[in-house]
Amino acid sequence: MATRKETPSTPTAPMASTSPGATLDSPVKQIQIEGLVVLKMIKHYQEEGQGSEVVQGVLLGLVVEDRLEITNCFPFPQHTEDDADFDEVQYQMEMMRSLRHVNIDHLHVGWYQSTYYGSFVSRALLDSQFSYQHAIEESVVLIYDPIKTAQGSLSLKAYRLTPKLMEICKEKDFSAEGLKKALIGFEHMFEEVPIVIENSHLINVLMWELEEKCTVADKHELLNLSSSNHLEKSLQLLMDRVDDMSQDIVKYNTYSRNLSKQQQQKHQYIQRRQQENAQRQTRGETPLPEEDVSKMFKPPQPPPRMDTLLIAGQINNYCQNVKEFTSQNLGKLFMAEALQGHNS
Amino acid sequence: IKDLTDEWMMSVYGPVVKIHPVVLASIGDSYERRNEGASRVIGTLLGTIDKHSVEVTNCFSVPHNESEDEVAVDMEFAKNMYDLHKRVSPSEVIVGWYATGFEITEHSVLIHEYYSREATNPIHLTMDTALQSGKMNIRAYVSAQMGVPGKTVGVMFTPLSVKYKYYDTERIGVDLLQRTRDAPNTTNGLTSDLCQVGGAAGRVQDMLATVLTYIEDVLSGKQMADNSVGRYLMDLVNKVPKITAEDFETMLNSNINDLLMVTYLSNLTQAQIALNEKIVVL
Numbered sequence A: 001m002a003t004r005k006e007t008p009s010t011p012t013a014p015m016a017s018t019s020p021g022a023t024l025d026s027p028v029k030q031i032q033i034e035g036l037v038v039l040k041m042i043k044h045y046q047e048e049g050q051g052s053e054v055v056q057g058v059l060l061g062l063v064v065e066d067r068l069e070i071t072n073c074f075p076f077p078q079h080t081e082d083d084a085d086f087d088e089v090q091y092q093m094e095m096m097r098s099l100r101h102v103n104i105d106h107l108h109v110g111w112y113q114s115t116y117y118g119s120f121v122s123r124a125l126l127d128s129q130f131s132y133q134h135a136i137e138e139s140v141v142l143i144y145d146p147i148k149t150a151q152g153s154l155s156l157k158a159y160r161l162t163p164k165l166m167e168i169c170k171e172k173d174f175s176a177e178g179l180k181k182a183l184i185g186f187e188h189m190f191e192e193v194p195i196v197i198e199n200s201h202l203i204n205v206l207m208w209e210l211e212e213k214c215t216v217a218d219k220h221e222l223l224n225l226s227s228s229n230h231l232e233k234s235l236q237l238l239m240d241r242v243d244d245m246s247q248d249i250v251k252y253n254t255y256s257r258n259l260s261k262q263q264q265q266k267h268q269y270i271q272r273r274q275q276e277n278a279q280r281q282t283r284g285e286t287p288l289p290e291e292d293v294s295k296m297f298k299p300p301q302p303p304p305r306m307d308t309l310l311i312a313g314q315i316n317n318y319c320q321n322v323k324e325f326t327s328q329n330l331g332k333l334f335m336a337e338a339l340q341g342h343n344s
Numbered sequence B: 001i002k003d004l005t006d007e008w009m010m011s012v013y014g015p016v017v018k019i020h021p022v023v024l025a026s027i028g029d030s031y032e033r034r035n036e037g038a039s040r041v042i043g044t045l046l047g048t049i050d051k052h053s054v055e056v057t058n059c060f061s062v063p064h065n066e067s068e069d070e071v072a073v074d075m076e077f078a079k080n081m082y083d084l085h086k087r088v089s090p091s092e093v094i095v096g097w098y099a100t101g102f103e104i105t106e107h108s109v110l111i112h113e114y115y116s117r118e119a120t121n122p123i124h125l126t127m128d129t130a131l132q133s134g135k136m137n138i139r140a141y142v143s144a145q146m147g148v149p150g151k152t153v154g155v156m157f158t159p160l161s162v163k164y165k166y167y168d169t170e171r172i173g174v175d176l177l178q179r180t181r182d183a184p185n186t187t188n189g190l191t192s193d194l195c196q197v198g199g200a201a202g203r204v205q206d207m208l209a210t211v212l213t214y215i216e217d218v219l220s221g222k223q224m225a226d227n228s229v230g231r232y233l234m235d236l237v238n239k240v241p242k243i244t245a246e247d248f249e250t251m252l253n254s255n256i257n258d259l260l261m262v263t264y265l266s267n268l269t270q271a272q273i274a275l276n277e278k279i280v281v282l
Helices: A035-048 A088-101 A123-135 A146-150 A163-171 A176-182 A201-213 A228-283 A306-343 B021-032 B075-088 B106-118 B168-181 B193-219 B227-239 B245-281
Strands: A030-034 A056-064 A067-075 A108-114 A140-144 A156-161 A190-193 A195-198 B016-019 B042-049 B053-062 B064-066 B071-073 B093-100 B123-127 B138-147 B153-160 B162-164 B187-189
Touching: A030 A035, A035 A056, A035 A067, A035 A108, A035 A140, A035 A146, A035 A195, A035 B021, A035 B053, A035 B168, A056 A088, A067 A088, A067 A108, A088 B075, A108 A123, A123 A140, A123 A156, A123 A163, A123 A306, A146 B168, A156 A163, A156 A195, A201 B021, A201 B168, A228 A306, A228 B245, A306 B193, A306 B245, B016 B021, B016 B123, B016 B138, B021 B042, B021 B053, B021 B093, B021 B123, B021 B168, B042 B075, B053 B075, B053 B093, B053 B123, B071 B106, B093 B106, B106 B123, B106 B138, B106 B153, B138 B162, B193 B227
Parallel strands: A030 A067, A030 A195, A108 A140, B016 B053, B016 B162, B093 B123
Antiparallel strands: A056 A067, A056 A108, A140 A156, A156 A190, A195 B187, B042 B053, B042 B093, B064 B071, B123 B138, B138 B153
């Protein structure tokens, strides 16, 4: 499962990441990533992330006008069992100090995580991103999907929590009334920020050199027609989530039913009390003391709505991914048809 | 101690060096961020060693000071960074070091000696980031003893053959980065799904056009026919599978039906959760 990361709280002083142009209210409109960061993330997953483990790392860079420039990154080691005394904060501090010596931007601007078939909307991610965004206004989480990338095109998305969700997380009010007040739907949890890849001129020269030294890519993964494997897995995950969702709904239903039953019981009790009191008065006896009705009938705990929101968001994400995938495949199938039609 | 470099000799001595693109990008980046007055940067190379090859997968730069007569390398820093990196990827070991610049200087020999203490037979990689010779010469060397034993002993840097190795995903990443070359201000957005398929189809079309021009040249006698190329062409034409029209129709239709069904299902699910949300909020 994804590990929690804390932002180092002490160096907030040197981390004045807002440049004179950007105020704290204007959110960053675009993310600019250097090619180096992309390559490092790909490599990190490839070497350390086999299986469905997520790999994580920290993004470094700075804010320029309305762009968030990410210029470097470093990976985070996996949480293994024998690392009980492993100090994450210390690792981060040492890394950043060392990078400062070689003039690499050492300002935290976010973090990245790999994902398995698009399943990243989870409580842990929300908490981590919230703590990052609380400390640094413009921080984002980059989600890198290695499986989609292996299919032919780099899949990299940048997300940030919407201001509404930030408010809710701050107050930790996850009940139904709280969410209703803020009018949050599962579509308003994360906002996606467009990404642009940038390379310095020196790196461009490097690219030219590499191009002439290497053979043309002999694999055109993007035009691969086989889709059933990917679809199967995506649908499997989708079904699991929908099951979770229905369980959640059942819980909520039982809660509502319990609540209404309890209300009824309360009413009945109060009515009986009043009747008895009326009878006693007619008989001339002292009325029974008023009892605290609310203490007798403890209202049931309302189930937290946050999980439902997260599950709904995750389902939405899966559906989006599946639709993208199917549209691509439909295009490919029609191309294959054209090729075959020409032959026969 | 004298050193010599043999740049014009293709070497078969020593292991093949396989470099990942992330290393080169890292070196370029640290060169751009070098301190004022420093003419070159050095750093450590990390990777894995095989029987016949050395694969370089990571690197980090090490601060150093270089003047006419002396050179100082921050070894503490190097050790520290290596420890930190080891925590993330325990399988990477120090395989050598890199320096930017065109020539191998005397200071390089000293630094190389230091690295021979860290790794057995370290590799020295040079990358000409200042483009002194018009190209970014990326070369690798390994040191060999030479001279008369007991009397004057020297060190010679023998070149090794350099290959570039990519993981599949790295290849795709690099392809995307290649596209920034042509953009005016070196930026490039990530395209969306169907455009990518269109782009890939376009690339295949370009390749087919190249092949077609070659064939036409051969047919009209402008170029000599090459038999091996002819064999490849035969393979290419035969790769399109010969299926009867009806079979292909059924296959195509069933695939399209699957995809449409999945699209319908996901739309349905999305509508369902939206509804659920509205009902709860009531």
